[in-house]
Amino acid sequence: MYTSYFGLNEIPFSIAPDPLYLYMSEQHREALAHLQYGIKRDGGFVLLTGEVGAGKTTLCRSLLEQLPEGVDVAFVLNPKVSAIELLETICDELRIDRGKQGSIKNLVDRLNTYLLETNARGRKTVLFIDEAQNLSLDVLEQLRLLTNLETNRYKLLQIVLLGQPELLSILNRQEMRQFSQRITARYHLGPLDAKEMDSYVRHRLEIAGCDRLLFPEPLSKTLWHLSGGIPRLINLICDRALLGAYTLNRPQVNRRILRQAAREVLGRQQQGKVKKAAPAMALAALVILLCIAAFWYWMEPDSTAIRLPFGAGNSSSAQTQKPVLEGKSPEVAIPSRDGLAEALPRKWPEAFAASRSMEGAFADLAGLWGLSYNPDRPDYCSYASEYGLDCLVRKDSLETLRKMNRPAILTLHGENGAPFHVVMSRLEGNRAIFIAGGKQFELAFSAIASHWVGEYLLLWHGPPLQQEVVAPGETGASVAWLAKTLQELGFYEITGQEVRLDGPLLDAFKRFQVSNGLTPDGVLGPMTLAHLNTARNLAGPHLSPLGAS
Numbered sequence: 001m002y003t004s005y006f007g008l009n010e011i012p013f014s015i016a017p018d019p020l021y022l023y024m025s026e027q028h029r030e031a032l033a034h035l036q037y038g039i040k041r042d043g044g045f046v047l048l049t050g051e052v053g054a055g056k057t058t059l060c061r062s063l064l065e066q067l068p069e070g071v072d073v074a075f076v077l078n079p080k081v082s083a084i085e086l087l088e089t090i091c092d093e094l095r096i097d098r099g100k101q102g103s104i105k106n107l108v109d110r111l112n113t114y115l116l117e118t119n120a121r122g123r124k125t126v127l128f129i130d131e132a133q134n135l136s137l138d139v140l141e142q143l144r145l146l147t148n149l150e151t152n153r154y155k156l157l158q159i160v161l162l163g164q165p166e167l168l169s170i171l172n173r174q175e176m177r178q179f180s181q182r183i184t185a186r187y188h189l190g191p192l193d194a195k196e197m198d199s200y201v202r203h204r205l206e207i208a209g210c211d212r213l214l215f216p217e218p219l220s221k222t223l224w225h226l227s228g229g230i231p232r233l234i235n236l237i238c239d240r241a242l243l244g245a246y247t248l249n250r251p252q253v254n255r256r257i258l259r260q261a262a263r264e265v266l267g268r269q270q271q272g273k274v275k276k277a278a279p280a281m282a283l284a285a286l287v288i289l290l291c292i293a294a295f296w297y298w299m300e301p302d303s304t305a306i307r308l309p310f311g312a313g314n315s316s317s318a319q320t321q322k323p324v325l326e327g328k329s330p331e332v333a334i335p336s337r338d339g340l341a342e343a344l345p346r347k348w349p350e351a352f353a354a355s356r357s358m359e360g361a362f363a364d365l366a367g368l369w370g371l372s373y374n375p376d377r378p379d380y381c382s383y384a385s386e387y388g389l390d391c392l393v394r395k396d397s398l399e400t401l402r403k404m405n406r407p408a409i410l411t412l413h414g415e416n417g418a419p420f421h422v423v424m425s426r427l428e429g430n431r432a433i434f435i436a437g438g439k440q441f442e443l444a445f446s447a448i449a450s451h452w453v454g455e456y457l458l459l460w461h462g463p464p465l466q467q468e469v470v471a472p473g474e475t476g477a478s479v480a481w482l483a484k485t486l487q488e489l490g491f492y493e494i495t496g497q498e499v500r501l502d503g504p505l506l507d508a509f510k511r512f513q514v515s516n517g518l519t520p521d522g523v524l525g526p527m528t529l530a531h532l533n534t535a536r537n538l539a540g541p542h543l544s545p546l547g548a549s
Contacts, residue, residue, distance in 0.1 A: 002246035003208075009446055012208035013239040015053075015232055019062040020449055021207055023200040023231075024399045028059055029517040031187045035063050036519035038185030039126055039158055044147055045182050046160045049167055050189030053232025056162045057130060059189070064128075065454060066396060072118060072125045080134040083142040087111065090127060104142070112149050115156035125157055132163035133170065140170075144179045191229030194220060200231065201238060206430035209446040214242065214252050222255055226262040236265045348448065352422070352434070352441050353414050361409045361421035362457075364435040368407050368425060368541040369459060390462035392530050395454040398445070402427065403516060404534050405543045408458035412451045427543050460530050461538045470524035475500045482524055486512060489535050 003011060012021075022028070031048060038046030050056050064073060074093035081089065087107040091098045096114045099106060115125055127146075129135070135143070149156045161167065168188070171180050192200055198220045205214060215223070215238070227233040240261035241253045248257065359375040366373035366384070373383060381391035392404075401408055407425045414420060423435040432445045463485075465478045479501050486492035492508035501509070501522065510520040516531045 002242050005246045006210065006214060006242065007212075008205075009209035009450075011239065012204045012210065013235040013242070015235050017058040017061045019058060019065055019397070021204050022055070022058050022062045022397070023196075023203045024397070024517065025192055025196045025200070027189055027192075027196075028055060030514060031059055031189050032063060033514050033517060033519055034185045034187040035059070035160065036066075037521055039063075039067075039160065040519060040521055041158070041184045044155065044158070044184040045143075045179075046158065047167075047171075047183050047186035048160070048162050048189065049165055049186075051191065051230060052164055053230045054189045054191065055231045056189060058231075060128060060130070060160070060162055062397060067126070070123045072123055074125070074127045076127070076129045077131070079129050079131055079139070081139070082136075083139050086139055086142065094125070108146070108149075111146070112156070115149055116151070119151060119154060119156055127157060127159045128162070129159065130162045132161040133165075133167040135170075137170075137175070140176070140179055144182065147182055192224075192231065192234075193229060194224040197224050197227070197229055197234060200234065204235075204238075206444075207446050207449055209430075209444055211430070211444065212252075214245070215258075216252060216254075219253065219255060219258055222258055226258070226266075233265070237262050240265050348443060349441065351439070352436050352443075353412075353420065354437065356420040356422055356436055358409070358421045358457075360437065361423055361435075364423045364438060365407060365409055365457075365459060368423070384459055388461065389459045390526070391457060392460060392526055393457045394527070396456065397454060398449075400517070401456060401458075401543065404458065404460070404530050406458045406460055406530075406534070407541050407543055408456040410448070410452055411455035412448055413453070414451070424543070425541070428545075458530075459540075460533045461540065462526075462529060462533075465529075470501060472501050472506055472522040478524065479505070482509065485532055485536065489532075 003009070014021075024032070035046055035048060038044075048056055048059070064075075067073065072094060074090050076086065076089055076093070079086065084102065084104050084107065087104060088098060088102070090096075091107060091111060094111075094114060096110055098110065118125055129143075143159060146157055147155060147159065165188075170176065171183075198217070201215055201220075201223070223234065223237065227237055237258070238253075238261075241258050244257040244261055245251075245253045250257065253261075357375070359380060362380040363373045363375045366380075369387075369389065371384075371387060373380065381393075384391055401424075407423060409421050410424050411419050411421055424432055425435050425440075426433040427445065430445050432443060434441045434443060434448075463481060465481060470476070470478045470482070480498055482501070483492060483494055483498040483505055486505070486508050487494050489512065491512050492505060495504075498505055501524070506522050509524070510522050512532075512535075513520045513522075513528060516528075516535070518528055518531060
């Protein structure tokens with residue numbers, strides 16, 4: 001109803017668990033790293049708990065989008081079932097023929113056969129159970145027994161439990177100690193703090209295509225107290241507040257509208273909190289407080305927000321960077337503008353979505369690195385390696401791309417579902433510059449968000465290592481290089497004893513991985529190397545100006 005009034009592409013504060021809108025706070029980043037780490041372990045349980053509406057399911061949906069090839073997933077949404085019903089649900093999710101005999105033994109035997117076959121083909125099976133606090137003790141025991149399905153070397157089933165804090169109380173019982181001992185990774189997701197909540201609101205508005213301030217900064221503290229920092233409550237209150245501003249024909253939300261929205265969303269629940277927190281007062285003090293409240297209620301101005309031009313306050317955003325290799329096309333700079341920022345297009349122009357091949361997009365990306373690439377040559381990654389550059393081809397989130405801070409080729413899907421490829425050369429907030437067919441298009445990122453499922457290719461400076469992957473316990477020149485690099489980044493002090501990736505060096509390496517939202521598995525692979533590359537600020541084109549937040 002209010003989307004066109006505020007110039008939005010879609011409703012920004014839906015409570016649906018859409019991974020596109022996931023805001024990666026420090027907590028969410030650590031939680032995702034724990035989940036990824038737990039899933040890579042062999043067997044056992046991974047536990048994610050948090051208050052109602054803290055974002056557990058959304059985080060899980062994001063994790064599902066990032067799972068590598070070769071992973072089969074079963075997802076249980078309603079765990080309030082018997083042991084046999086749960087086994088039937090798991091079999092149905094994995095498309096296992098249950099047969100006619102509906103016994104626990106028959107179902108476990110069929111599941112075991114399936115897991116052995118998939119393991120032999122090099123595949124992994126992960127079971128996700130949402131609202132796990134509703135699992136009965138009998139069902140939890142059956143789940144524990146499923147972790148006994150194994151070969152001589154591997155556990156066959158990884159189980160991820162998502163639940164409210166009540167689940168922790170259940171697992172702390174004496175009779176659940178065997179179950180608790182099989183939890184290989186766990187994390188409790190708390191509410192957002194006031195600063196995170198402010199970034200969360202801006203993030204969701206930007207993804208929905210907002211190019212102006214709808215919730216003035218003075219409202220942040222009020223919203224945080226009303227919502228308690230719980231993302232779902234933030235969404236409900238903000239959605240109702242935008243509806244209220246639309247109904248009153250206001251350009252933005254004010255404190256009166258926000259409080260009214262909270263009353264409509266929370267009802268007596270909110271009033272009960274106030275009553276419980278407020279002590280008995282003298283009549284005179286009560287009158288004073290009511291007068292102050294009335295003053296703020298009726299007198300708060302509805303100021304119109306002014307946003308700085310894109311790139312204002314950061315001179316580096318208007319500078320170009322010299323190419324690191326011989327050739328043309330220096331780094332693209334986002335032009336600054338005088339006065340108020342123009343509203344960026346939230347729908348791509350027709351020319352943008354014309355057929356774009358990967359080879360053509362790679363020629364545009366190579367140009368940013370100062371290289372001249374012939375699109376007729378299909379082996380683009382081999383071409384890049386001739387100039388000391390590596391290709392990273394993955395499926396990840398926008399936040400991961402921001403973190404690695406290199407221009408990337410995005411694989412988009414048009415209205416007919418056909419894929420095409422464009423280069424995202426710069427990104428600041430919701431504003432981006434894309435290169436398609438050699439032409440630049442400045443668009444709101446939200447214009448392409450619903451057409452991008454996370455697939456990208458970027459170029460980066462791979463270090464001169466002989467090993468592509470270094471696992472914990474391994475030795476060699478790569479370990480010495482890692483120790484030196486971690487010391488440069490302030491994560492480690494070299495002792496001269498670094499011959500093996502273990503001990504304090506491994507601990508420091510895992511700290512680096514966690515700080516960058518990576519799985520703390522201690523494996524030095526392409527993704528971690530790319531993040532080390534970014535942290536070292538090596539030369540080359542950047543997605544955002546160095547030092548930009």
